[in-house]
Structure formats: structure tokens, C-alpha cells
Amino acid sequence: MNKISVLLLIVIGILSCSEASDIVKYEPVTLALEIPSNFPDIVYNLDNNPLTEAGFELGKDLFYEGKLSSNNAIACAFCHEQAFAFTHHGHNLSHGVNGGVGFRNAQPIQNLAFQTSYMWDGAASHLDLQPIIPLTSDIEMGETFSNVVTKLQAEPYYQEKFTRAFEDGEVNTENMLKALSQFMVMMISSNSKYDKYVRNEDNVTLTELELNGLNTFQNKCATCHATDLFSDQSFRNNGLSINPLLNDQGRYDILEDPNDLYKFKVPSLRNVEVTYPYMHDGRFSTLQAVLDFYDSAVVDNGNVDDVLLRADGSYGITLSDYEKESIIAFLYTLTDDQFLEDERFSEY
Ligand code: HEC
Ligand code: HEC
Structure with a gap:
């Protein structure tokens, strides 16, 4: 056995040891986005936020997480229910924290990666920025990003999830928004x-x-x-x-x-x-x-x-x-x- 192969064996040994001890690390497993052949081109720039399995899973957790709201009870999914194409079933106007009634009907969440703007009036021009509106609105989730980040940072579950999903592993606003976008970009409805x-x-x-x-x-x-x-x-x-x-x-x-x-x-x-x-x-x-x-x-x-x-x-x-x-x-x-x-x- 020459020196190089010995060295290689040692390196492999170290790598498998660290895996055995189950250290949580950034694992960018790419998620493929299939563009339906009858759809126009995708608008969302995936180069700035590549889709990964861990990013998508984190985004899904956040979408269903009540802690994104001030009373810890109103998740995105509260107004965006899957069986109704992610709209707020039975409500002409959506309501959120403390029973506050909004002034618009919740839109479906589907095929967002193909859209050039969001909301009924186009108030959000980029998908990564859209969640800022419901999260901070007094009548929807009534929360601040610094509070949400503090709540999530306190949980080992989320520390792990952010570590797996992002290279810098930070539990911060930017990564939160990117994860939500990864989840929503994957939501393509094209099989009717x-x-x-x-x-x-x-x-x-x-x-x-x-x-x-x-x-x-x-x-x-x-x-x-x-x-x-x-x-x-x-x-x-x-x-x-x-x-x-x-x-x-x-x-x-x-x-x-x-x-x-x-x-x-x-x-x-x-x-x-x-x-x-x-x-x-x-x-x-x-x-x-x-x-x-x-x-x-x-x-x-x-x-x-x-x-x-x-x-x-x-x-x-x-x-x-x-x-x-x-x-x-x-x-x-x-x-x-x-x-x-x-x-x-x-x-x-
Ligand atoms: C001039 C452009 C235009 C034409 C033509 C038009 N629509 Fe619309 N449609 C709109 C706009 C804009 C809205 C949203 C209006 C609003 O909520 O203020 C809308 C809303 C709707 C909605 C409600 C969807 C939802 O999710 O709330 C349906 C259903 C609909 N249109 C069907 C049709 C059908 C069927 C036709 C043909 C008979 C038609 N539209 C013709 C522009 C148009
Ligand atoms: C209290 C109800 C409520 C909650 C909670 C809520 N939304 Fe919404 N959502 C709405 C309503 C209502 C609209 C349409 C608002 C408008 O046009 O002004 C909307 C619009 C959207 C749109 C635009 C869709 C399009 O086609 O343009 C996206 C994306 C979205 N919501 C994502 C989210 C995410 C992500 C969260 C959680 C961070 C969230 N929403 C929380 C009610 C809600």
C-alpha cells in the first residue's frame, strides 16, 4: 500500500466517524423543478435561492408554524388551506390574529414561480418579499421578524433545520424567507x-x-x-x-x-x-x-x-x-x- 492510499484511508475514516456521530450539517440535496410543457417560462430566479430538500422541508415547517404570528396560533396555512387550493375556505374576507378582519379574499398559492407580481394589487414584486406583508400586518399575523427569529432560535429543532438548509446555517429573516419561497416555488398545479x-x-x-x-x-x-x-x-x-x-x-x-x-x-x-x-x-x-x-x-x-x-x-x-x-x-x-x-x- 503506498502513502497516498494510506492517507486516503485515514481521510475516509475521519469522514465516516463524523457521520457516525450524527453531526448536523449543511446538506444541499438538489430538488428538481419540473416545468410543465404547456406553461410559460419560470420567472423566479433559482440561482439566487437554489432548491434543496432541506430548504423545502424547512419552508413547509414554517408555512404550517403558528409561531410566525403574535399569538402563536395563526400560521400561513390558517388562511391558505390545501383542499381549497390554499385559499381561506368559507371566508369572503380573511381574518387573522385577534379575529381582525382583512379587506381582501385570500388568493390561492399555486404556480407562483411563474408570476411577475403578487397580491391582488401587485403590492409584492418578489416572492421572497411577499411574506413580509402577512407576517407584519396587524390583522393577519401581527408579528415582527425579530420576534419570530428569537422564537425560532430558541428551538433546537429549528437550529438543526436551518443548519441543514443553508450554508451559513443562520436562523435569520433572510433564510426564513428563502425557505418559504422554496416551499412555494415547488407548489405547481399542472395535472388537471x-x-x-x-x-x-x-x-x-x-x-x-x-x-x-x-x-x-x-x-x-x-x-x-x-x-x-x-x-x-x-x-x-x-x-x-x-x-x-x-x-x-x-x-x-x-x-x-x-x-x-x-x-x-x-x-x-x-x-x-x-x-x-x-x-x-x-x-x-x-x-x-x-x-x-x-x-x-x-x-x-x-x-x-x-x-x-x-x-x-x-x-x-x-x-x-x-x-x-x-x-x-x-x-x-x-x-x-x-x-x-x-x-x-x-x-x-
Ligand atoms: C378585461 C379582462 C377580463 C375579461 C375579459 C374577463 N375577466 Fe375574469 N377577471 C378579470 C379580473 C381583473 C378579475 C379580478 C377582479 C377583482 O377581483 O376585482 C377577474 C375575476 C374572475 C373570476 C374570479 C376568480 C377568483 O379567483 O376570484 C372568474 C371566475 C373569472 N374572472 C372568470 C372569467 C370568465 C369566465 C370570463 C369570460 C366570460 C372572464 N373572466 C373575462 C379580468 C377579466
Ligand atoms: C389572515 C389570513 C392570511 C394569512 C395568515 C396569510 N395570508 Fe397570504 N394572503 C391572504 C390574503 C387575504 C391575500 C390577498 C391579499 C391582498 O391581495 O391584499 C394573500 C395573498 C398571498 C400571496 C399572493 C398570491 C398571489 O397569487 O399573488 C402569497 C404568496 C401568500 N399570501 C403567502 C402567504 C404566506 C407565505 C403566509 C405566511 C407567512 C401567508 N400568506 C399568511 C391571507 C393570509
């Missing part, structure tokens, strides 16, 4: 009946009613609910009457540009069967009510999108009863049970 149909998978076909609905949808809705994300990601005013109690001005509040009055981010319609109630304030509880609205209740609130202007000068999208029925049948094909039940995203 519709997806299998457009990707020619498993011999899935649509019924005549569903196909007619898809056709009408493409003609009358897809200008705004565009691409297979079902949103062109722009801010639009779809002619809802103004709720005088909330007077939510939407995108206007971000840049104070009068052209933005009452504009809201075009929502994705994936899993829309389970994300009721609908619109930024949850005013409609059924899809039928949404379609009745587009057909006959669009109001001129001063800034309605031109796409909705009819030849006779009124606003709205004319829809027959059959068109409504078929659009709803089509929208139901966007339900992705695999995502709604995926154990990778479940608490236990």
Missing part, C-alpha cells in the same frame, strides 16, 4: 383534466359541453385570463361595482396612477371550482354568479377595461345560458386533485 387533454396524456378527452366551454372561453375570456396560467398577469378593471364600505382602489394604491383606479391582478382560474368565494372581496359565492355578472351586471365605474366595451356602448360580455353552463363545465376541468391532495405540501 384540461392539462392532460392539452398535453395528450392518458388518452384524456373533453366532453362536448367542456369543449364548447373551452371554445367560448377562448373567444370571450382569454384576452385577460390568458395562457395556461389563465392570467396575462396584468392589472385590469373588470367592471365590478364599488363596495362603498371597503372602497378598495386596488392597483391605484400602489403607484397612485389614476389610470389604475379599481384595477386588480387578473386571477388564474386554476382550481377555481374550490377557491370560492370569488373576486378580490369574495363578493360572489358561485361561478354562476360570476358569469351572470359578466353577462349583465358589469357597471361603468369610470375605468372599465376596453375589452369589455360592447358595440352598443354598454359594458359586459354577452353570454347565453348554454354558454354559461359550458364555460362552468370547462372551468371544472381545471381542478387538479393531485395538487389538492399532494402530500408533499400537506402538514402531516
